[in-house]
Amino acid sequence: MRTRSAVRGREAAAERDEAAAGAAGAAAAAGPGAAGCCRGPMPGPAATRPARPRHPPPRQSLDFWRLLYTLLKQIHGGKWTESDAIDNQIRFVKSALWYHGYGRPELYRLPSDGSAGSRELLLAFSWLLHRLGLLEQLLAWNRVKTGDETSVCTCEDDLPNSQKGTTETTPEYGLEDRVDVRYLQWLNGRLRFQWRSLHAQHQEHCKLLHKIHLFTSGSHMDQILGHFSVTETDLIRQPENYKQLLQLLESETMQLEAFLEWKQLEPVYWHWMETVLDNMAEEGNVCKSWDAHVEKNGLPKVTSGCPWADSQTGQIDRLSRDLMTLRDRLHELVTHRKAAWCEKVKAREEELQKEGFSATARKIQESVQLKLVHLCAPKKNKTHGPCRLVFRSKHPASKTGFSRSVSREPVSAVSATEVIRELQMREASLERELKQLQEECRQRLDEIAEELDGVICVSP
Amino acid sequence: MLPAGCGRRLAAALSAALGEGAERRRELEQRTARSRALLRRWDSEEDEQPQAEAGSSSGHENKPSPSELEELELLNRALEKALKVRKSVLKTPLEAQGATVKKSAGEGPAPKNAQEQQVPAVVEDVPESTKVRAVSKNPASLKKPSRYQLRAPYRTEPDVKKLQRRAPARCVSQGPRTAGKSSSKGLACKQGRSHRTTVGDRELSAPAEPQKTPGLSRSALNEQKSFSVEDSAGGKNSVAAGKQLFDAGKKSCGFLEESSKKEDPATERALGRSTSPQTVTLQEKGCQLKLPLPYRKAYSRNSRAWERCRLCQTSADAAAARNRFIERIQTTFCSPMPAFSPAEIEEELKALQDVPSLLSQYVEAEPADHPTLQREYESLLTLEGLQTRVSQYLHKLQLLRAAVESQTRLRPDCAGDVGSCSPGCVPARGRTCDSAGMLAVPLLCYSSSQELRDLFALKLQVSMLHQEIALQKVMMAELLPVLESRLYPEASAAQLYRAIYTQLCEGGKRFPVLVRDELVD
Numbered sequence: 001m002r003t004r005s006a007v008r009g010r011e012a013a014a015e016r017d018e019a020a021a022g023a024a025g026a027a028a029a030a031g032p033g034a035a036g037c038c039r040g041p042m043p044g045p046a047a048t049r050p051a052r053p054r055h056p057p058p059r060q061s062l063d064f065w066r067l068l069y070t071l072l073k074q075i076h077g078g079k080w081t082e083s084d085a086i087d088n089q090i091r092f093v094k095s096a097l098w099y100h101g102y103g104r105p106e107l108y109r110l111p112s113d114g115s116a117g118s119r120e121l122l123l124a125f126s127w128l129l130h131r132l133g134l135l136e137q138l139l140a141w142n143r144v145k146t147g148d149e150t151s152v153c154t155c156e157d158d159l160p161n162s163q164k165g166t167t168e169t170t171p172e173y174g175l176e177d178r179v180d181v182r183y184l185q186w187l188n189g190r191l192r193f194q195w196r197s198l199h200a201q202h203q204e205h206c207k208l209l210h211k212i213h214l215f216t217s218g219s220h221m222d223q224i225l226g227h228f229s230v231t232e233t234d235l236i237r238q239p240e241n242y243k244q245l246l247q248l249l250e251s252e253t254m255q256l257e258a259f260l261e262w263k264q265l266e267p268v269y270w271h272w273m274e275t276v277l278d279n280m281a282e283e284g285n286v287c288k289s290w291d292a293h294v295e296k297n298g299l300p301k302v303t304s305g306c307p308w309a310d311s312q313t314g315q316i317d318r319l320s321r322d323l324m325t326l327r328d329r330l331h332e333l334v335t336h337r338k339a340a341w342c343e344k345v346k347a348r349e350e351e352l353q354k355e356g357f358s359a360t361a362r363k364i365q366e367s368v369q370l371k372l373v374h375l376c377a378p379k380k381n382k383t384h385g386p387c388r389l390v391f392r393s394k395h396p397a398s399k400t401g402f403s404r405s406v407s408r409e410p411v412s413a414v415s416a417t418e419v420i421r422e423l424q425m426r427e428a429s430l431e432r433e434l435k436q437l438q439e440e441c442r443q444r445l446d447e448i449a450e451e452l453d454g455v456i457c458v459s460p
Numbered sequence: 461m462l463p464a465g466c467g468r469r470l471a472a473a474l475s476a477a478l479g480e481g482a483e484r485r486r487e488l489e490q491r492t493a494r495s496r497a498l499l500r501r502w503d504s505e506e507d508e509q510p511q512a513e514a515g516s517s518s519g520h521e522n523k524p525s526p527s528e529l530e531e532l533e534l535l536n537r538a539l540e541k542a543l544k545v546r547k548s549v550l551k552t553p554l555e556a557q558g559a560t561v562k563k564s565a566g567e568g569p570a571p572k573n574a575q576e577q578q579v580p581a582v583v584e585d586v587p588e589s590t591k592v593r594a595v596s597k598n599p600a601s602l603k604k605p606s607r608y609q610l611r612a613p614y615r616t617e618p619d620v621k622k623l624q625r626r627a628p629a630r631c632v633s634q635g636p637r638t639a640g641k642s643s644s645k646g647l648a649c650k651q652g653r654s655h656r657t658t659v660g661d662r663e664l665s666a667p668a669e670p671q672k673t674p675g676l677s678r679s680a681l682n683e684q685k686s687f688s689v690e691d692s693a694g695g696k697n698s699v700a701a702g703k704q705l706f707d708a709g710k711k712s713c714g715f716l717e718e719s720s721k722k723e724d725p726a727t728e729r730a731l732g733r734s735t736s737p738q739t740v741t742l743q744e745k746g747c748q749l750k751l752p753l754p755y756r757k758a759y760s761r762n763s764r765a766w767e768r769c770r771l772c773q774t775s776a777d778a779a780a781a782r783n784r785f786i787e788r789i790q791t792t793f794c795s796p797m798p799a800f801s802p803a804e805i806e807e808e809l810k811a812l813q814d815v816p817s818l819l820s821q822y823v824e825a826e827p828a829d830h831p832t833l834q835r836e837y838e839s840l841l842t843l844e845g846l847q848t849r850v851s852q853y854l855h856k857l858q859l860l861r862a863a864v865e866s867q868t869r870l871r872p873d874c875a876g877d878v879g880s881c882s883p884g885c886v887p888a889r890g891r892t893c894d895s896a897g898m899l900a901v902p903l904l905c906y907s908s909s910q911e912l913r914d915l916f917a918l919k920l921q922v923s924m925l926h927q928e929i930a931l932q933k934v935m936m937a938e939l940l941p942v943l944e945s946r947l948y949p950e951a952s953a954a955q956l957y958r959a960i961y962t963q964l965c966e967g968g969k970r971f972p973v974l975v976r977d978e979l980v981d
Contacts, residue, residue: 094872101801103793108872123789130786133898139769140898146759150916152904179467181959186524187474188968194481195924201488202916208495210909215746221756222763224903230491232751233498233742239752249758256765263772270781277788308802309868315809316861322816323854330823330847337840344833352833364834368841375822376849387904394907416906416915422814423918429817430925434967437932441940441964448943449957 062114064121065090071128072096075137087112097124100131119276126273135259140385144248147229147388148209152419213391225390318433387414461952466938473934477927501741763901770899798866805863808856815853819846928967935964 069089076096084092090112097107107124110117128134209230216228228236235242345352390413462470524532751759774782800808826843830836906912939960954974962971 091872098867098870098872099802101797101803103797104789105794126785127789130782136898144762150904150919152902178461178464179471181462181467181956181963184462184467184470184474185959185963185968187471187478188963191474191477191481192968194478194485195920198481198485198488199917199920201485201492202920203913205488205492205495206913206916207909208492208499210912212495212498212742212746215742216749218747219749221751221760228749228751230495230498232755233749234494235755236749236751237498237502239755242755246755246758249755249762253758253762253765256762256769259769260765260772263774266778267775267781270778270785273785274781274788277785306868306871308871309864312805312809312864313861315813316857316864319809319812319816320854320857323819323850323857326816326819326823327847327850327854330843330850333823334840334843334847337836337843341836341840344836348833357833360834361837364838365841368838368845371842372845372849376819385902387902389912390903390905392905392907412900413903413905416904416911419904420911420915420918423915423922425814425817426922427918427925428821429814430922430929432817434925434929434932437929437936438965438967441932441936444940445943445957445961445965448940 060118061116061121062086064118064125065093065114068093068121068125068128071134071138074141075132075134086114090114097128100128102127119280122276123273126269135262139255139259142252144245144252145386145388146231146245146249147225147390148231149386150389151386152414153385209389210391213389217391217393225388227391229388322432462939462942462956466942470935470938473931477931499742766899766901794870796866798863798870799859800863800867802867805860805867808860812853812857819850822846932964939964 065086066089069084069092072093090110094108102124104120104123107117107120110120212230212233213227216233217226220227220232231242231245235245461467750756823843823846826839830839906915943957943960958972958974962968966972
């Protein structure tokens, strides 16, 4: 049995290399920064760290770890460096797999020098392929941007700022012992001013953008777009500056064609993956409990101080608090109104029966149900990431003749009105949050004020 | 004074935020410059001076510059004088004096029970008030504040001419503003100030007109010139472009200044050669432009490839095999898998973020009185429905909380360097469930210039609020313990309290009044 599986393993490894190379080629060649990816599965850079076991770790595992690392880093928006030590990379990959909900304990028990486990990694890779739509995501994210891009969601802003705040950057004010609170006030003022300047700058930029879009309406060969972007207009003005753009476009076209080839091969790949699972089942891998790996590594379990958990719990707490206040308020309102309503009904019971009120009531019930479903409908999945700005004037009789152009299939277009509405919602939530924080501070400061002698504080 | 560690950390946080902002401005400036270049005439603008981002250079200093400190000194002295004047005169003359003083230094009528010794403290409010005015009148940013010589604008002599620094100077000199101290006196002035803002504005803006600084007058002249040329020549495009640029930068005189400098040669050339055949502006030729052939070819090949990829379906065979594989592998996962993966938890929470606000809005929208019985019934049902909804959401939050706990237990160890290895801190760039949907070209369509501007303004506002909230949390964590543990010298207790109150509760915009409890019982 062993030899058979070994042989199959080697075959599998060979096929894997090809398939992975194909897949990696299609997915990973996107974008200049992903150049490192392509070198992953091929015999590439030697291990950066001498492995502890006596034999050097097999090349495939290491390369596979690296491949997963670069792919996952791209998905998570980070920049990776090839100089990251292998165990850091492995830790990152394990963390990322946990984050996406991968639950095979064998993977998490793989040694952190990258010496074993190519088969486990293969399984994980396939799982990610499906679960994350890995290839499609990479293609979409590394898309060559020829338009005026702006992002629709506000995800980037959700990074925990505490990380930045506590880094040991020495402020230039450095040498003095103590910091005057006025300095902080000054910095704060500058910050506010900076935001205002940014606002003005953006407004101006918008005006310029709009003009360019307006002036070039009708010129684009892609009728759905209808007008040029800044990049394209600049391309006309100074074509020599944009040679790289052309090259990127062409290489992207090649990647897309590779993706189409992969789609042809897909059945083979998945069948093969099933055989890999068969092999492993034959070898009798038992799913031990997850905690077993603790004894192996000898590291204490991280039970406290997981920053991710803290931030999620913090959010949950805040939302619960808000909802509970709302619930209490609603409870009050409803009991009050219901009582009033019941009284009214009692007083006019006969009259209502004559009018056939029960039928009306049922109709009202139905309409309210519909209304509520509408109101509280879960948001459809928003597109994240950059979108190309396109100007579509509402006047059908525009001189650009746009009205005749919608012959192609409609592409996914988000309208600015929707986005504005959502942003207003977000703004309202954030302002609530800020006010709550300020209110909390006020209360605490009021308590402190009582202890200050001889001074009364009158808030504005 | 704040204890060293706390102060330094806060300063670092604020400096980091300033750095990010400066970065954004630089990037935006680059893009704006490119767009501007496109709107000008294309043939001869080769000499684009790199716009020295002086705004950002002054942004790099995290210390008030020596000139600002000098101004601060002058300001202090001026206000000392003002105080003396005020003390020596009784209430009614106070108004008159106060008007003068206020005009130049922006103070309101003195409160009766102000703390006397905080003379230098008033400093902060003057620049603040001028800044408030400046900003309210000129919300546009100045592009190059350091181009303009800073001169002390805050003399007490009603030397109104000097006061009419251009907005840039005023805006920059808000630097010393917050090197302010905490004092009730300053506050009271501020309070008075805010009541009299409109008056003050009018007072100051009136002298503003005749006292134009050279730059302003020149740009105004240019504007007039361009208007007249436009009228006479029936819309010279270059001038129109120049005028448009003027419009865009109208509020910021700094920008006017700079654009006038650049547009001047253009305007003059246009004036000189009334029919220049080489004039190529976007406005004229925009709709006839064509992209170069190689690009067009590459673009159409590319977009066709995208289309094909988008439409290409997974074959049924592959889909079946894939699903079998996924099912089987998931049976090998650890058996009590939590209901949500960490990624799903985060997504759910994100989706729930706006729910409380939304639901509150709906609740508010239900009126208290109803004309008919049917309406009342409908309203009642709606409220009950919302109530159910709220309980459902609360239940979901409980589930998510449990999921967070179980996921934390399952988390693989990453002892040590948390930053590099926890993807939870860098959430996955969002995905839509639909793989094929990801391959479609995402477009964001706007229908008017106003919409576009609103969109960007809102995005900026949201980012700013995010940052404010984060900073607020950091400051709360640092500053409140300082007050609570009394780690400060007693003498400055009141000032420190006031400063911290302002910062934490009013966002640094308004000050509380600290009244000395002088009633002797």
